[in-house]
Amino acid sequence: MIVETHRCITYGDKAIEFEIIRSSRKTLDISVHPNRTVTVKAPIDALLEEIDRRVKNHARWILKQQNYFSQFEPRTPPRQYVSGETHLYLGRQYRLKVQQSAQSSVKLKGRFLTVETPQPDNNDMTRELLENWYLEKARLKFEERLDICFAAFKRLGCDRPPLQIRQLSKRWGSLTASGTMILNRDLIRASSRCIDYVVTHELCHLKHPDHSPDFYNFLSSIMLDWEYRKSKLEQMLI
Numbered sequence: 001m002i003v004e005t006h007r008c009i010t011y012g013d014k015a016i017e018f019e020i021i022r023s024s025r026k027t028l029d030i031s032v033h034p035n036r037t038v039t040v041k042a043p044i045d046a047l048l049e050e051i052d053r054r055v056k057n058h059a060r061w062i063l064k065q066q067n068y069f070s071q072f073e074p075r076t077p078p079r080q081y082v083s084g085e086t087h088l089y090l091g092r093q094y095r096l097k098v099q100q101s102a103q104s105s106v107k108l109k110g111r112f113l114t115v116e117t118p119q120p121d122n123n124d125m126t127r128e129l130l131e132n133w134y135l136e137k138a139r140l141k142f143e144e145r146l147d148i149c150f151a152a153f154k155r156l157g158c159d160r161p162p163l164q165i166r167q168l169s170k171r172w173g174s175l176t177a178s179g180t181m182i183l184n185r186d187l188i189r190a191s192s193r194c195i196d197y198v199v200t201h202e203l204c205h206l207k208h209p210d211h212s213p214d215f216y217n218f219l220s221s222i223m224l225d226w227e228y229r230k231s232k233l234e235q236m237l238i
């Protein structure tokens with residue numbers, strides 16, 4: 001059985017993503033960590049509706065804490081989508097080249113990511129062309145990596161999870177209660193090794209829904225160097 005351990009509630013126009021850690025305790029406890037992730041420690045039998053309600057009641061406080069911690073995080077300068085900027089794709093840096101052309105296209109050539117557009121001065125259009133290109137690449141690449149990583153899980157007798165790609169603000173991926181794998185669109189900017197780490201982590205939830213020691217033992221038995229890959233992913237500025 002897969003238990004939904006990664007949840008999300010909305011508060012106004014904000015989304016609060018959180019992880020539930022169940023144990024033999026009597027009360028609910030909400031923590032906001034310096035990396036802005038939120039965990040809820042809950043009794044084993046606490047209802048999801050009750051947990052959601054409690055998170056909603058504490059939403060203002062959670063957002064305030066996240067805001068406080070965000071000032072300590074390194075920042076990537078906002079992208080302008082102009083020639084000369086660097087953009088990541090599969091863990092490598094490419095220099096953006098925006099060129100005028102009657103037809104729109106995006107191509108990788110050597111160390112350059114070339115965007116051809118009828119309106120090279122229209123940064124929004126360049127951004128859209130680039131985002132669509134990333135999404136198209138993500139669809140192909142993520143399916144390929146999931147197929148490859150799933151080979152180690154076939155013996156569990158589970159079906160290969162269907163895949164969805166979304167824009168997530170603070171997570172690289174999750175496995176829903178119904179067994180769908182959700183991957184962050186921006187993961188296409190990371191190397192294949194880092195993509196495989198996220199996919200494998202989520203696949204391990206087919207067997208262990210939580211982050212118990214058994215989960216990490218299982219993960220290590222399948223991917224020995226997962227901690228190294230995780231740290232590489234965390235150091236990446238996307």
Ligand SMILES: [Zn+2]
Pocket residue numbers: 201202205211
């Ligand atoms: Zn997890």
